[in-house]
């Protein structure tokens with residue numbers, strides 16, 4: 001808590017002082033937690049653009065400068081030098097692991113990659129064209145029925161469930177894909193790395209040897225790192241608020257998966273590739289789509305553009321764009337949507353509408369091109385995002401649970417409905 005105070009003058013002229021809180025990166029907040037009890041007023045902030053819901057020591061974003069750091073480490077350094085599991089350890093435990101700690105974390109995850117055999121039968125109930133995000137969320141919540149009444153302290157049970165989730169989510173995701181193509185489920189091969197195992201379970205078949213370009217494995221691992229956390233975004237806030245009611249970790253994470261699915265959030269990556277493909281098939285006239293995006297009547301937005309927090313570039317998008325160029329060149333792939341994406345970006349960045357509103361490509365703009373280069377089906381792009389975001393959700397659920405000041409998440413409202421009125425019996429209406 002800093003020494004500074006903010007004062008608010010109420011409509012009746014009364015002035016109250018509110019404490020100012022300062023974060024480790026000099027971010028300042030006015031603590032209004034006693035406002036209602038002192039004055040009867042609440043604050044109103046639809047979409048929570050100015051509302052801090054918690055203290056958090058996990059991820060720092062400076063949206064004006066385009067900075068993203070996990071536990072103090074720059075996203076660019078982690079993307080370049082770390083592995084997804086090392087980054088996951090960092091997010092969940094707050095420090096980079098030693099070689100022995102990382103080995104032990106990886107070993108623990110390895111022994112939990114199998115799903116209970118009974119889980120397999122759930123997949124029979126889904127239609128062949130089920131969206132994989134609905135399968136992912138359903139199977140994750142179903143895990144809570146397999147791991148009930150666990151022994152140990154709440155912290156130990158949560159930690160074990162975190163390991164289970166990290167281990168099993170790739171298997172759940174890969175089997176959702178297998179279901180959609182009618183292939184037999186591929187069981188995990190624990191000799192493979194986390195990301196390679198995911199690709200193996202998605203694309204491996206019992207009738208042939210599975211080999212994958214190490215570059216593809218490396219890029220997938222990098223994408224997962226870039227997605228791993230993003231402070232109090234929609235899905236993470238959902239995980240925290242759902243967890244705050246006292247539910248188990250599976251329930252909280254399943255709710256995060258549901259929140260991520262929407263087009264304003266993680267679902268944008270699927271929408272981006274659909275948009276780029278559509279523009280390309282429509283003759284590639286990017287100017288036409290830029291004009292449409294500016295026209296509020298059109299109902300069209302440039303998918304993969306804009307961000308609530310970044311008002312400069314999104315550092316994740318910069319890393320992904322570079323990877324895209326490298327990977328497509330190395331794979332000798334001539335994906336025409338990359339060219340459309342580049343032209344769209346150039347046109348938008350030189351257009352006053354986008355400049356005035358600080359709209360830049362976000363993490364989802366180029367990621368789909370990479371996923372497509374890996375043969376990931378378009379409707380599974382958001383599943384990849386969920387796999388990446390999992391350690392972030394776990395870290396936030398843990399931070400919330402360990403916070404001695406934690407309370408149930410329960411916003412208030414300004415009621416605008418009818419005032420009290422007399423009930424009319426149905427026969428008289």
Ligand code: CMC
Nearest residue numbers: 263264265266268293301302303304305306307308357362
């Ligand atoms: N295309 C055209 N105009 C846009 C766009 C866009 N993609 N994004 C924002 N705007 C305009 C918007 O119409 C508004 O204009 P005005 O001030 O004239 O009314 C202004 O920019 C501010 O937009 P907003 O919707 O109030 O901003 P927000 O912070 O509430 O929404 C957003 C952020 C990401 C939902 C939004 O930019 C958007 O819809 N982008 C497209 C979907 C997308 O790419 N989502 C992925 C986000 S990054 C990954 C993640 O979070 O998971």
